[in-house]
Amino acid sequence: MQNKLTITPSQTIALLSLCIATEAYSYAPSKMADLSGQDTWIAIVVAIMFGMLLLSYYAWLAKKFPTQTLIQYTKTLLGPFVGRVIGALYVLYFMLISSLYICRISVGFQMTFLPHTPVFVLIVMTLTFCVYSALQGYNAVARLGVLAAFLLFGVNNIFLTASVISDINAANYLPFLGSSLGDIGTSSIYYLFPHSQFIFLTMLYPFIQKQRKIGSYITWRTTLVVFVASFLNLATVGLFSARQLAMLHYPPVELSRMVEFGDFFERMDVLFVTFYGAGMFIAIGTVFTVFISSLNQLMERKNGYRGLLLPASVLLLLLSLILFRSEKQMVQFIFGQGIWIAICFQLILPGLLGIVFLIRKERLCNGQNG
Amino acid sequence: MGNPMAGDHFQYEDAPVSQTLKDNISLLKQLYFLHADDLNIQSLDFNxxxxxxxxxxxxxxxxxNVLPAIARQAEGVRDTQKPLMLEGIRYADSMRDISLSILNGDIAFFVEGQSRCQLIPSSKVSKRSLNEPSxxxxxxxxxxxxxxxxxxxxALIRQRLKTPRLKLRKIEIGTLTRTSVAFLYIESVADASLVETGWMRLQSLNAIALQAEQQLFEAIQKHDHKYSLFPLLDVTERPDRIVGNLLKGHIAILVDGTPFAIIGPVQLLTLIQxxxxxxxxxxxGSFIRLLRLLAIFISLLLPSLYIALTSFHQEMLPTKLALSIQQGRVSVPFPSIMEAVFMEGAFEILREAGLRLPKMLSSTTSIVGGLIIGEAVVKAGIISPQMVIVVAITALSSFIIPSYNLSVALRLFRFMFIILTGFFGAFGLMWGxxxxxxxxxxxxxxxxxxLDPIAPIRKNGFYDTIIRAPFSWLLSLAKKNS
Incomplete structure (x- = not known):
């Protein structure tokens, strides 16, 4: 019988891919096109490559502490006090990410389909799903994640990309390196950091079965899935000109609107929105479970996180209502402070942890042997 | 009687069989069968x-059989102490066991000077003949x-599975009913841990009365999930279905007094088989299974999809279809959710009425409900013709699903989806x-x-769930697994 908490390497790939790729469909392509123009595709490729390096690094770091999550081994590496402070900061970061994910789907649906429904109601509904996901555990979320990832990336994206491939104008990708390298780099950062939660690997690692597979297996396959998931964003660059792309709200949705089957099936975006919604819900469920389990680990509670669900949900509800009241506020945050926060928690702090590990490697090894 | 699944409050006192015949008879009458006028004590000449x-x-x-055998024994060897020459005879030295055997239809044979009692099987059970399961x-x-x-x-199962590897464990459940329950599996085909899990759950059942297989069903299912609407075990009255499941490594539970047997474990996809x-x-075979799978989705989602598209997201509909639906809804004063709840509710009433009425009348109900009321509400402009079509297709789809328990669960979820979609459109539907x-x-x-083999994905599991692969494939797969 499978444990409620353990997940397989394939399920880890699905969860990571969903947490990384679903977010990148919404605001990133237009923002990137505004900055890097026709070179947006280069920025996407660069971001994916850098993401792969980042993932390899997290896998390396996680392997050093195979039974501990990031929250737990910061204490081993930095001592109880500093470790706890850094752990608490990570918990706050995960809470912020959870709030952002919850608001994105709630505010997005409210603006697009339900303008008369108070966003509060939609946030409560999304939070209810999060709580239920956390109650079911990583295992259930991951099993559903595999299905959602297969439908979203494997069926929907490939089908949509293949459908519009004949309409893609190769000239939209040219001239090569027409933008400055700085713009392309910044554009890559837009694609990579505010959306891509590669850091979750450090939180999922102790729950993964067959950990020997973890390093290259998960890194390569996750990168591959994310690359496939990015086909749609790459296609939008070729399909619309950079100027058009910069003005579009949800470019992949616009792309799916271009696919028609005869006179009858004229709105294929329904298919995309359905699968995208499913992927988003799983990503939200994962993010929330990561947040609640990190809080539980920080508090060193032995009885599981069930007792934390209600207070954490109320806190998240309040945070979501205060921080992201409109889509405009959300976009401003994502591409403003959000980038710096993400860089700090996904690049600088993990980098420091790695350096500390290398410095204290011998002492840690002796401690473990002793 | 209180809760039949409550604990055992009816423990029988026990006493050893006395060598004095009179004491045994008196104990039987006073302790175990007081005021039981149907107990017959037949004293014979030979003490x-x-x-x-x-x-x-x-x-x-x-x-x-019995009286001639006693007479032969007494006359021939002049010794009633020796066992009777009858088939199936057993000994008991506890009055409690003897009383229970009498309750099971055995004859107790007491002899003066003997501290054991002979039990002669002679139960008369009225059986109905074998029929096709309705x-x-x-x-x-x-x-x-x-x-x-x-x-x-x-016997029906044994006739179809002539192997000593078919194992049968018997247990009596219910301190008052002492209902016989048989637990079946095929050794080395069924997973040992699964067998032990099933057997332990069955043994842990502490009930006063076991009258229906549903009591066992709920008691076993609660270990997996207490409140799920979905059936986590299956019930069948077909021996061939039991045999098929035993061959797949499942367990089966038969309960005396009911023609329904329990099968476990089940998956959502095996319930459409x-x-x-x-x-x-x-x-x-594969086509029919895929059709049933589609029927599950239609039965669950079609009315809510219709509500979402007509009330919230009309732009998603193809233009011609949107115009056609709009024409049908021109005179309807209610929103789609009201239409759907009204029609689905009316249909559920009709369905229940059809089940409770005698067969001859149930067809009349269908005609009155389906045709006359359906046509009348459309003509009166209360319901749109499209909604009648949607409800009819939904109803037909729910009839295709072979498992009644699953079908009922889907009906309840359908109402939840209708309400969710009625309030929150596609978001509510997706959330649900x-x-x-x-x-x-x-x-x-x-x-x-x-959800095996979908979640977790198990490639080999698809050959006999969503599709029905050729027997040669299934055979080679079974060999590979064994």
């Missing part, structure tokens, strides 16, 4: 006596269903689907994932 419940035994056995009819395949007698049901799938070609999927993915049946 011995028979005790039995006259309504439970076959009088011919006493007159033609709840699970098939076009092809076996036409035999279980009956209320557990021995007959075991029917024994006749194996009597058609793999293509047809995701909550339901999360629920399903967390469910287990006897410890096995309920």
């Amino acid at each position: 011995c006596a028979l005790a039995y419940l006259k309504e439970l035994i076959d009088p011919a056995i006493i007159n033609e 709840g699970e009819p098939t076009l092809r395949g076996s036409k035999v269903g279980f009956v209320e007698d557990i021995s007959t049901n075991i 029917s024994p006749e799938d194996y009597h058609f070609s793999p293509y047809l 689907i995701m909550m339901l999927s999360m629920h399903l993915v967390g469910l287990r049946s006897l410890g096995e994932p309920y």
Whole structure:
């Protein structure tokens, strides 16, 4: 019988891919096109490559502490006090990410389909799903994640990309390196950091079965899935000109609107929105479970996180209502402070942890042997 | 009587069999069968006596077998101390066991000076003949269903599985009813841990009375999930279905007094299977299974999809279809959600009425409900014709699903989806689907994932779930697994 908490390497790939790729469909392509123009595709490729390096690094770091999550081994590496402070900061970061994910789907649906429904109601509904996901555990979320990832990336994206491939104008990708390298780099950062939660690997690692597979297996396959998931964003660059792309709200949705089957099936975006919604819900469920389990680990509670669900949900509800009241506020945050926060928690702090590990490697090894 | 599943408050006192015949008879009358006028004590000339419940035994056995055997014993060897020369005779030295055997239809034979009692099997059970199961009819395949007698049901399975590896463990449940329950599995085909899980759950059941298989069903299922609407075990009255499941490594539970047997573990996809799938070609069998799968989605989602598209997201509809729907709804004063709740509610009432009425009248109800009321509400402008079509297709789809328990669960969820979609459109629908999927993915049946082989994905599992692969494939797969 499978444990409620353990997940397989394939399920880890699905969860990571969903947490990384679903977010990148919404605001990133237009923002990137505004900055890097026709070179947006280069920025996407660069971001994916850098993401792969980042993932390899997290896998390396996680392997050093195979039974501990990031929250737990910061204490081993930095001592109880500093470790706890850094752990608490990570918990706050995960809470912020959870709030952002919850608001994105709630505010997005409210603006697009339900303008008369108070966003509060939609946030409560999304939070209810999060709580239920956390109650079911990583295992259930991951099993559903595999299905959602297969439908979203494997069926929907490939089908949509293949459908519009004949309409893609190769000239939209040219001239090569027409933008400055700085713009392309910044554009890559837009694609990579505010959306891509590669850091979750450090939180999922102790729950993964067959950990020997973890390093290259998960890194390569996750990168591959994310690359496939990015086909749609790459296609939008070729399909619309950079100027058009910069003005579009949800470019992949616009792309799916271009696919028609005869006179009858004229709105294929329904298919995309359905699968995208499913992927988003799983990503939200994962993010929330990561947040609640990190809080539980920080508090060193032995009885599981069930007792934390209600207070954490109320806190998240309040945070979501205060921080992201409109889509405009959300976009401003994502591409403003959000980038710096993400860089700090996904690049600088993990980098420091790695350096500390290398410095204290011998002492840690002796401690473990002793 | 209180809760039949409550603990045992009816412990019998025990006493050893006395060497004095009079004491034994008196103990039997005073302690175990006080005010039980159907207890018959037949004293015989040779310092011995028979005790039995006259309504439970076959009088011919006493007159033609028991009394002549006692007479022969007494006259021939002049010794009633020796056992009677009768088939199936047993000994008991506890008065409690003797009283229980009498309750099971045995005859107790007490002899003066003997501290043991002989028990002669002679139960008379009225059985009905074997018929086709009314709840699970098939076009092809076996036409035999279980009956209320557990021995007959075991025989029906044994006739189809002639292997000593078919194991049968018996247990009596219910301190008052002492209902016989048989636990079946095929050794080395069924997983040992699954067998132990099932057997332990069965043994842990502490009940006063066991009258229906549903009591067992709920008691076993609660270990997996207490409140799920989905059936985590399956019930059937078809021996061929039981045999098919035993061959797949599942366990089966038969209960005396009911023609329904329990199968476990089950998965959502095995609930859409029917024994006749194996009597058609793999293509047809697979097609029918895919059709049933589609029926599940239609039965669950069609009314809510209709509400979402007509009330919230009209722009998603193809233009011609949107115009056609709009024309139909021009005179309807209610929103789609009201239409759907009204029509689905009316349909559920009709369905229940059809089930409770005698067969001859149930067809009249269908005609009155389906045709007359349906046409009248459309003509009156209360309901749009499109909604009638939607409800009709939904109803037909729910009838295709072979498992009644699953069908009922889907009906309840359909109403939830209608309400969710009526309030929140596509968001409500998607939220509902995701909550339901999360629920399903967390469910287990006897410890096995309920959504197997979809979640977790198990490639080999698809050959006999969504599709019905050719027998040669299934055989090679079984060999590979073994």
